[in-house]
Amino acid sequence: MINKLISNIQKTQAPIVVGLDPMMKFIPAHLTQAAFGEYGETLEGAAEAIWQYNKTLVDNIYDLIPAVKPQIAMYEQFGIPGLITYKKTIEYCKEKGLVVIGDIKRGDIGSTSEAYAIGHLGKVQVGKNSFYGFDEDFATLAPYMGSDSITPFVKVCKEEKKGLFILVKTSNPSSGEFQDRLIDGRPLYEWVAEKVVEWGADLMGDSYSYVGAVVGATYPEMGKVLRKLMPKSFILVPGYGAQGGKGADLVHFFNEDGLGAIVNSSRGIIAAHQQEKYAHIGEANFGDAARAAVIDMREDIRQALEGR
């Protein structure tokens, strides 16, 4: 799947992943009204509005981008109906040829970790049959519990040819509270990065490992160090746009081959219609606004990479 991600990036010339992290306040009134009209102001109504919103977004941008990253929390908050929309969104994006990164940040141990791995990336056995639960292509994972929490995922990834992005240095302001603390003179995130390399060593695609890392755009200097520490790990870079990361900050996350990083933008794309810059496109045409924002982001990254 890392090979497919890279080939999608090369085809689109856009190292961009769009975070499908819908919030009710992003969704244009006409969609919400239609969904509530059919299902009432219920969890089912919210889930339907989100589904229609996602579908229109994907229809308008799928040819420009290699991947999407739905954040499961945004669906989980609407309980079972929300999770049904999460699953439908994954299926729809895959039909469109997109790589789907499930932003699930799970992390647990032993048989529990195995259950998460099976549920999200693999197949679960029921009697003589087996079934995919959510069937994302990649999943994000939290490393606090150590190797026990990662290796069951690595095993499933090997079978399924799927991949992982492990949290190394996250984009949020308080990420330094624990991640930056020095251990034998080096920050915790570097120790985690070394483990990422180790976990991924036996799981190589053509040029990059199936096991990647998450490093926030908001910490470009750390990105520079981490890029060198993990030369064969793809880096998923959140924090561009709404969180403050700029195009120029991104150059350090890429290797000389122009690959090695994929930059996430969520509300910067999916709620572009609510930004002043794209307001003229109109709420009703939110898909067009998203498309314009993807094109602008692609150009911003292209210029930054050319300028280095």
Add this chain to the structure above:
Amino acid sequence: MINKLISNIQKTQAPIVVGLDPMMKFIPAHLTQAAFGEYGETLEGAAEAIWQYNKTLVDNIYDLIPAVKPQIAMYEQFGIPGLITYKKTIEYCKEKGLVVIGDIKRGDIGSTSEAYAIGHLGKVQVGKNSFYGFDEDFATLAPYMGSDSITPFVKVCKEEKKGLFILVKTSNPSSGEFQDRLIDGRPLYEWVAEKVVEWGADLMGDSYSYVGAVVGATYPEMGKVLRKLMPKSFILVPGYGAQGGKGADLVHFFNEDGLGAIVNSSRGIIAAHQQEKYAHIGEANFGDAARAAVIDMREDIRQALEGR
């Protein structure tokens, strides 16, 4: 909810939480056959078998225990039907007066963390209405991303009078990989413990904070230190039984008042019928085997606490 947990512990004289972490291999054949007969060897069939299994377990032990801890991964692996059983299990346990600790180990930032908090402990707004998604009483959380990932949960807990257990020192063999590393001469888990105290300071029940910690029974010496570092934090103690933790190891996790800890056992209780010790009870009477195992565990802890 911390007050209810404590009152339930005092009523049952059992600082025990039963991990409802069902695996298909635990479930007696007659239940699986009945469920597959009705729904086929499908995700729905598996989910029905798990639901019937949980229901019988709870019916047989609810009067002896204060709380249950369903591990969401074990349900999530069966996709949407599995999560429907997770939700039904929570509802059923609450009807029986049990405190429900959702073992979800979520951890994310900002609006994402808020979405998880709302989905599991709070209510989500849909138009003029609001709905509980999963409605657990407590949730477990991973701390790697720092305060940004915890405070949205603390806010919801304040509104809903619910609680948290933050991973501090986990029970698994590789937990030391990152958690034990020394930062200014002290292990990372102690730094996390100090934050747990800080996060919970403003959220006190009658005698303990709504914000507790997870510390594995497999590391009793560390438990001793952490007990003193977090005097007002309830400690959820996994790792008893199957993972190797013994009754005698548990004494350090309790305060002088005999409170402050709740010990988890999962397969030691719910799959007791598969242990030699309880095999004579018979697979068909797995609920009785679970009941016997709870009584033995209660006695093991009682003796350990009396002997200190």
